[in-house]
Amino acid sequence: MDDLVSAAKLLPEHPLSFQPQPDLVTMANWYRVSAFRTAAATADLVPDDQARQWLDAALAELDSDRPTPPRTASAVHAAFAAAAALLRASTAEQAERFLSMTGPRLDRAPGTHRRSDREHVQALIAIAHTHPSLREMAVRSMCQALLCTDRLAASILNQGVAALALCPDIVAELCTSPTREGNTHAALALILTETSFLLV
Numbered sequence: 001m002d003d004l005v006s007a008a009k010l011l012p013e014h015p016l017s018f019q020p021q022p023d024l025v026t027m028a029n030w031y032r033v034s035a036f037r038t039a040a041a042t043a044d045l046v047p048d049d050q051a052r053q054w055l056d057a058a059l060a061e062l063d064s065d066r067p068t069p070p071r072t073a074s075a076v077h078a079a080f081a082a083a084a085a086l087l088r089a090s091t092a093e094q095a096e097r098f099l100s101m102t103g104p105r106l107d108r109a110p111g112t113h114r115r116s117d118r119e120h121v122q123a124l125i126a127i128a129h130t131h132p133s134l135r136e137m138a139v140r141s142m143c144q145a146l147l148c149t150d151r152l153a154a155s156i157l158n159q160g161v162a163a164l165a166l167c168p169d170i171v172a173e174l175c176t177s178p179t180r181e182g183n184t185h186a187a188l189a190l191i192l193t194e195t196s197f198l199l200v
Contacts, residue, residue: 016045020057025064029075032061036078043085051089058083059094062101077115084122088130095127095134099141106144113151121145121155128163139167143174146185153185157192165193 021027024035039046039054046054061079068074083098090098102120114120121142128138142160145152156164164171172195178186 016042017050018042018046019050020054024057025060029069029072032075033073033078036061036075036082040078040081040085043082043088046086048089051086052091052094054082055086055090055094058086059097059101062098074115077119080116080119080123084119084126087123087126090127090130092131092133095131096137098123099127099134099137103141106141106148108148111149113149117145117149117152118155121152121160125160125163128160128166136167136170139164139170140174143171143189146175146189147178147183150185157185157188161189161192164189168193168195171195 018039020035020039024032027035036054036058039058043051058079061075062083065076068076087095087098102123105114105116105120108114124138124142124145128135128142131138142156142164146156147153171189171193175183175186175189175195179190
């Protein structure tokens with residue numbers, strides 16, 4: 001599988017016709033992992049209409065949330081990676097579906113990590129930049145993630161400040177109280193989005 005992804009990265013920089021199998025969701029776990037990893041690696045080359053087909057396939061995989069066979073890679077994780085890479089071409093309906101499906105993953109005990117956290121953050125950032133109508137929802141999820149775990153907070157503060165800054169009022173609403181309670185990540189979000197003046 002790693003060789004397949006490495007080969008995909010060597011493809012020339014011109015459009016690549018690459019469509020998912022119509023019955024991909026029914027195929028073996030190893031095949032779905034390979035397919036989604038390759039879709040993620042070639043996301044910049046795939047035409048938008050085919051990118052949206054891959055997104056539908058990735059969302060179907062996330063919706064199924066099937067258990068991963070022992071000692072194998074996770075198709076759900078691979079689908080998260082594909083979605084994160086392809087959401088730039090998503091329709092608003094696809095992006096909203098992603099937010100609705102993945103939002104409950106952020107309802108967890110503090111300090112709890114998931115393998116898909118990095119890709120989840122990348123997807124939220126992409127939605128915030130791509131879909132103005134869903135921006136507030138994406139930024140709310142980013143703020144929720146920021147307060148959830150150190151790993152999520154680091155991803156957001158390293159990669160997502162520009163997305164947070166698109167909705168400073170949401171950042172202020174969700175991060176002011178935690179900042180006053182001593183949450184360093186919330187304080188950094190306020191400072192980096194230039195909303196810390198609201199603490200005065």
